[in-house]
Amino acid sequence: xxxxxxxxxxxxxxxxxxxxxxxxxxxxxxxxxxxxxxxxxxxxxxxxxxxxxxxxxxxxxxxxxxxxxxxxxxxxxxxxxxxxxxxxxxxxxxxxxxxxxxxxxxxxxxxxxxxxxxxxxxxxx
Numbered sequence: 449x450x451x452x453x454x455x456x457x458x459x460x461x462x463x464x465x466x467x468x469x470x471x472x473x474x475x476x477x478x479x480x481x482x483x484x485x486x487x488x489x490x491x492x493x494x495x496x497x498x499x500x501x502x503x504x505x506x507x508x509x510x511x512x513x514x515x516x517x518x519x520x521x522x523x524x525x526x527x528x529x530x531x532x533x534x535x536x537x538x539x540x541x542x543x544x545x546x547x548x549x550x551x552x553x554x555x556x557x558x559x560x561x562x563x564x565x566x567x568x569x570x571x572x573x
Contacts, residue, residue, distance in 0.1 A: 490528075490558030497525070497533050498566045501552045505535075511572050514548055515539070531556030546572040 455463075505518050519537040531554060538549045548570050555563035 487558050490556065491560065491564070493528055494531070494554040494556060494559045494564040497528075497531065497554045498552045498564050501533060501535055502550070502566050502568050505550050505552075505570065506568060509573075511548070511570065514550065514570065518550065528556060531559075 501518070505514065508514065508517070510517065515537045518535050520535055522533045522535075523531070525531045525533075533552065533554045536551045536553075538551070540547055540549055549567060550570065551565060551567045553563050553565040555561075
């Protein structure tokens with residue numbers, strides 16, 4: 449009996465099934481890696497927005513005007529739609545010491561809840 453060389457239908461189906469499993473795994477891993485990269489990018493952008501505002505507050509010599517100048521809510525970031533930066537200026541007068549506590553919080557899509565927040569204390573000159 450002379451057997452023709454080649455693959456049987458079962459071998460072909462089995463090989464295609466294994467190939468399909470490998471491809472689905474690769475696609476799933478790629479999707480997860482992309483999601484992690486985008487989330488990290490958004491988180492880094494939120495940190496940058498917070499740090500930018502904190503740095504501006506710290507170098508501003510107008511202590512009396514910090515409340516009116518920086519106590520705002522901003523929502524217009526052209527490259528970051530949906531982001532919101534809230535700056536709260538709180539005056540604290542304790543035991544004759546006058547200082548202001550400034551808290552900057554950024555929230556937005558892709559930023560872990562409750563958002564990125566930093567607090568800085570500025571003393572009166």
